[in-house]
Amino acid sequence: MSIHDFLKLPAEVGKRNGPNDRIVLTSRVRLARNLKDFPFPGWAKKADRIKALETIRAAVESIPQLAGAFSESMDALSTLEKQLLVERHLISREHAAKSTGSGLVLSRDESICVMINEEAHLRMQALKPGLQIKQAWQAIDDVDSTLEKRLAYAFSPDLGYLTACPTNVGTGIRVSAMLHLPGLVLAEQVNQIIQAVNKLGFAVRGLYGEGTEALGNIFQISNQMTLGEAETEIVERLNKVLAQLIEHEGNARASLMENKPKMVLNHVGRAYGILSNAHSISSKETMNLLSLMRMGLDLGIFPGVDPGLIDELFIVTQPAHLQKNYAEKLTAEERDLLRSDMLRERLSKVKRPNPKLPGQTGTTLDKTSTP
Secondary structure (H helix, E strand, O other), rough: HHHHHOOOOOOHHHHOOOOOOOOOEEEEEEEEEEEOOOOOOOOHHHHHHHHHHHHHHHHHHHOOOOOOEEEEEHHHHOOOHHHOOOHHHOOHHHHHHHOOOOOEEEEOOEEEEEEEOOOOOOEEEEEEEEHHHHHHHHHHHHHHHHOOOOEEOOOOOOOOOOOOHHHHHHEEEEEEEEEHHHHHHOOOOOHHHHHHHHHHOOEEEEOOOOOOHHHHHHHEEEEEEOOOOHHHHHHHHHHHHHHHHHHHHHHHHHHHHHHHHHHHHHHHHHHHHHHOOOOOOOOOHHHHHHHHHHHHHHHOOOOOOOOHHHHHHHHOOOHHHHOOOOOOOHHHHHHHHHHHHHHHHHHHOOOOOOOOOOOOOOOOOOOOOOO
């Protein structure tokens, strides 16, 4: 079976929901593990990587949590197929660059993915919609415990699990959440929030992790260190930080609606106008404008519109998802044209933003405006 046939349709992915999912898009817990009898992937020769892949892949495929999973070596996947997986946040950009001696195993519901011979022999993750950090941890801990009975991990009684990157030594855990924070961005509060989160020992990154920008006002929040703290403590600390961020974002949106409703309508209306009328639009601009439409939908400015539509458009307008329907490789300009055609068609039935915000009668000026 090809990965195209295996992956869930974007419309189905867009309809996944979870607690606080209008702000927390996804929760993820990832574990890094290495085998004690093999050199780490970064130092391993090709033959060692292939042998490690065969050993790990057989073990992963055998566990009940991954029954019926998609399993493949990276050299058997095309560049386009790898990019599709990156755009779905199922594998890292670094793993997409791998070929012979690396592989992946993906559960049927796409909630569990094991990357083999990325930076570590195993990088396994659990992905859940909305705020479900504890549930994601339980799911991947269960997978890890089952695998540990089949594979001999590199482990030190003093240091814990051994990894190539010093920041992963110890528990080898990376707990993260993807947050949609347009309210804080529009209120110009996001930088001070990021600084506060950094001081608490958490990293704030862009849409695709380290070194990427926060397209669509989407930010990744994750722990930085894994040594000297139990997994459950890391999970609980991040959960508390996320609860605070949800509150801050909610307050920012409420404040904007109360004090600057026309400014909100202006941003949302312009986003809708461009997306539903443009004849050429880039992936970056699309993400940023869809973010504003998503916020407008959350605020009741687009009554009757299915929230899943906007989340689906976040996926299908990305480069690889656009490309997969065409036999010939598209240039960036051709993708921009096709993307705009798709957006105009999909948004044709979405009515213009409602200028009467919830609770208002008639037209209300911003409190900062003069009559």
